Amino acid sequence: MTDTAAIRPVLQIEGLKKSFGALNVTNGVSLSVNPGEIHALIGPNGAGKTTLIHQIAGLLRPDAGHILFDGRDITTTSMPQRARLGLARTFQITSIVPSLTALGNVALAVQAGADKPLGFWTPVDVDDSLNSPAQALLETVGLGARAGVIAGQLSHGEKRALEIAMALALKPRVILLDEPMAGMGHEESARLTDLLKSLKGTYAMLLVEHDMEAVFSLADCVSVLVDGHVLATGSADMVRNDPQVRAAYLGDEAF
Amino acid sequence: MSSPLIFSTKRSSFWPVVVLCLGLALVPVVAVLTKQGHWVSLTTQMMILALAALSLDLILGIGGLLSFGHAAFIGLGAYTTGILIQEGKGDLLIALPMSLVVSGLFAFVTGIVALRTRGVVFIMITLAFGQMAYFAAQALYAYGGDDGLTLDGRSTVFGLKLLSNKIVFYYLTFACLAGCLLLLQRLSRARFGRVLLGARDNAVRMETLGYDVFRVRLMAYVLSGMIAGLAGFLLANHTEFVSPAYAAWQRSGDLIFMVIIGGVGSLWGAVGGALTYLLLEEGLSGLTEHWKVIFGPLIILFVLLTHGGIEGVVARLRDMMAGGRHD
Numbered sequence: 001m002t003d004t005a006a007i008r009p010v011l012q013i014e015g016l017k018k019s020f021g022a023l024n025v026t027n028g029v030s031l032s033v034n035p036g037e038i039h040a041l042i043g044p045n046g047a048g049k050t051t052l053i054h055q056i057a058g059l060l061r062p063d064a065g066h067i068l069f070d071g072r073d074i075t076t077t078s079m080p081q082r083a084r085l086g087l088a089r090t091f092q093i094t095s096i097v098p099s100l101t102a103l104g105n106v107a108l109a110v111q112a113g114a115d116k117p118l119g120f121w122t123p124v125d126v127d128d129s130l131n132s133p134a135q136a137l138l139e140t141v142g143l144g145a146r147a148g149v150i151a152g153q154l155s156h157g158e159k160r161a162l163e164i165a166m167a168l169a170l171k172p173r174v175i176l177l178d179e180p181m182a183g184m185g186h187e188e189s190a191r192l193t194d195l196l197k198s199l200k201g202t203y204a205m206l207l208v209e210h211d212m213e214a215v216f217s218l219a220d221c222v223s224v225l226v227d228g229h230v231l232a233t234g235s236a237d238m239v240r241n242d243p244q245v246r247a248a249y250l251g252d253e254a255f
Numbered sequence: 256m257s258s259p260l261i262f263s264t265k266r267s268s269f270w271p272v273v274v275l276c277l278g279l280a281l282v283p284v285v286a287v288l289t290k291q292g293h294w295v296s297l298t299t300q301m302m303i304l305a306l307a308a309l310s311l312d313l314i315l316g317i318g319g320l321l322s323f324g325h326a327a328f329i330g331l332g333a334y335t336t337g338i339l340i341q342e343g344k345g346d347l348l349i350a351l352p353m354s355l356v357v358s359g360l361f362a363f364v365t366g367i368v369a370l371r372t373r374g375v376v377f378i379m380i381t382l383a384f385g386q387m388a389y390f391a392a393q394a395l396y397a398y399g400g401d402d403g404l405t406l407d408g409r410s411t412v413f414g415l416k417l418l419s420n421k422i423v424f425y426y427l428t429f430a431c432l433a434g435c436l437l438l439l440q441r442l443s444r445a446r447f448g449r450v451l452l453g454a455r456d457n458a459v460r461m462e463t464l465g466y467d468v469f470r471v472r473l474m475a476y477v478l479s480g481m482i483a484g485l486a487g488f489l490l491a492n493h494t495e496f497v498s499p500a501y502a503a504w505q506r507s508g509d510l511i512f513m514v515i516i517g518g519v520g521s522l523w524g525a526v527g528g529a530l531t532y533l534l535l536e537e538g539l540s541g542l543t544e545h546w547k548v549i550f551g552p553l554i555i556l557f558v559l560l561t562h563g564g565i566e567g568v569v570a571r572l573r574d575m576m577a578g579g580r581h582d
Contacts, residue, residue: 057463083465095463097456100449108453111446112465118474119446127446170465 008071010035010204011056011087011174016065018048018055025051026062027228033174036201040219040236041208044248047225049208050092053178056206057089058082070173083112088172090163092179092208098152102143102162105151106134109169137165141195157188164195174204181211189214216240224248268440271523271569276433283425295421296493297537302428303489305529308513309435309522310482315511316520317443318475319455320370323378324385325510328358328480330392330502332487337497338398340406347410347418351488358484359477361388366476370469385507392499403498410492418492428489432526435482439522451475515558518566527565 009032018026025048033039041049054060056067058079067075074082096105107130111117114130124130138144141161146154151162160180167175180196181189193214196205200218209215215222216236223233224245232242239245279302286294307329314320332354339350365384372380398404409418418424442448454461454468461468491497500506509532517528535553539546561568 059459059463079462080465080467083463089463091460095457095460097453097460099456100453104449108449108461109464111449114446117446117466118450118471120442121445123441123444124446124449125444166464 007034009033009068010070011206012068013052013056014066014068016052016055016067017063018051018060019063024228026055028065029225029228029230030065031223031230031233033204033206034220035173035204037220038196038200038205038207038218040215040222041206041225042210042212042215042222043225043231048228049225050178052225053089053176053206053208057087057176083170086171086173087176088167088170088174089176090160090167090178090180092182094156094159094163096151096159096162096166098150100151101147102138102149102151102154102158103131103134103147105162106137106165106169107131109166110134110137113170134165134169137168138162140168141165142191157184157192160184160188160192161195164192168199168203172203174206177205177207177209179208179210181209181214193217268521268523271527271566272436272440275523275526276436279429279432283422287422292421295425299421299425299428299493300490301530301533302432303486303493304510304513304533305526306428306432306435306489307483307486308510308517308525308529309432309439310479310486311510312514312517312520312522312525313439313443313482314472314475314479315514316522316525317448317455318451318472320472320476321378321511322369322381322476322479323504323507323511324365324381324383324388325479325483326504326506327385327388327502328362328483329487329490329506330388330497330499331358331361332484333491333497333501334392334395334398334487335484336410336488336491337404337406340408340410340491341398341404345406345408345410346414347412350410351485354484354488355481358487359481362477362480363473366473366480370472370476382504382507385502385504389499389502389504392497392502399497401499403496403500406491406495406497409495410488424493428493431485431489435485436523436526439482443522447471447474512554516554516564518564521564521566524564524566531565 011033013032014030016026016029017024029052031039041052043049051060055062058077062075066073069082069085069087074085097108100108107124110130110133135144135147138147141164143158143161143165146158151159154162164180181192184192189211196218207215207218219236221233222236222239224231224239226248231248232239232245279298282298283295286292307325311322311325314322335354335357336345336350339345339353369377369380369384393401412418418427450461450466450471454466454471458468487501490501513529513532514525515528516532517524517526536550539550558564563570
């Protein structure tokens, strides 16, 4: 911390604890995400990754510890407020508004940051101040041609891309990605990896992912979560060669 | 058709609204010409309940909140108006805003509690609040208690007895219904409506986008309560009578049925549904005193067979016609 050249992390978690009954799902987790970096969070099923994401996003309140966003303590800040500060997320299980079109979903996210997010009078379907940025974001994630499709009818991979477009629409500083590749085919996840790579540098991301190929090609920093605590943190190579990590989680066949 | 449709559930409602409004606007003309004057009064009553059903559709259809105590707002509006008339302060300029304020306040206070719950609990809590209003009205011994209260007359307008004229009162009611329908249709397509709809489909998602879902729902709930309160103001004036029955849970159930018959979430459907429901009730009760035995199954059959109520039928007819043209 005395090193003046050090970059201040945009997201910092200190000693986070959460238990459900006797089960310590998050057991003193500390980690930080620097601006423009992808910090990957890996770990076996049940390690507490999604619970951790829920706490950072504000869906769950931690029992102890602190969450700092851009130096500001947001541990008790409400979920909508965190979103407005610039903390966006995607869900492990796709979370969209199924009865709106793809464009409508992204426009709804754009609207959240607009001057009058709750206008009573002007119809939204002809509101270019929402729809133009929304269309541009759909192009970014490769859904430009699918704008008019009802979101509930998109393919699984398209829904995941739509979620990312919605997250980007918030103009976030940090994006929490909870297993964005889950359930995707090889080709789809390769496309999503390329997309995330292109977004890297602009946004800081905390990426929870099981797809090791994606993790190792994207992450600047990898943390391994086992039984609610961080077993190791470091560069992809460091973590890959850590004997403890190999024993606990990865298994030799992962390489 | 050039711009992509944002709402999947929102088909164009222009023509149904025009047909409904024109039809209702012409009722007094036809009634007077055919010397069927009682239709004016009957249709006034139907439009008042249609207004209440419309207000319910905002929170039920678009907001996804099944309120089982909506009649309480009618009761509050009606009693506020009734009591003011009895106390000699029944002028529209006092009674109307007071009815809106009282029903809006009740919606605000009960909404703060009820909107923290979901699903069945929400239904039960709104039912409980509704029954609270019902029993409170029963306990108003100074104003008729259980028996209700017969009023000395209707609200005056600037001291003038304009509303005692059936035709004037008809068009006042019509203006309220048409105005609220247009307002809510506009609102449901505006930013506010889209957030309300988004929260119906996926509330957690809306919060992670930064929307305060509770606040948006509370706003809709208060607006809905106030429109039902307006219906109460009209009902007290129309019947020149107020009764605890206005706030009873059976009435809340009627309103839910009207919305379902019309097609949940289409707004104009709620108006059409209310008119259909009340016309059926009127027609059947003229046939036999055991009309409810026919009415109940008929409503159930209607809901089962139409898939989406009147709005659904109209939409499918339209698709068929459009399909026919393409072939």
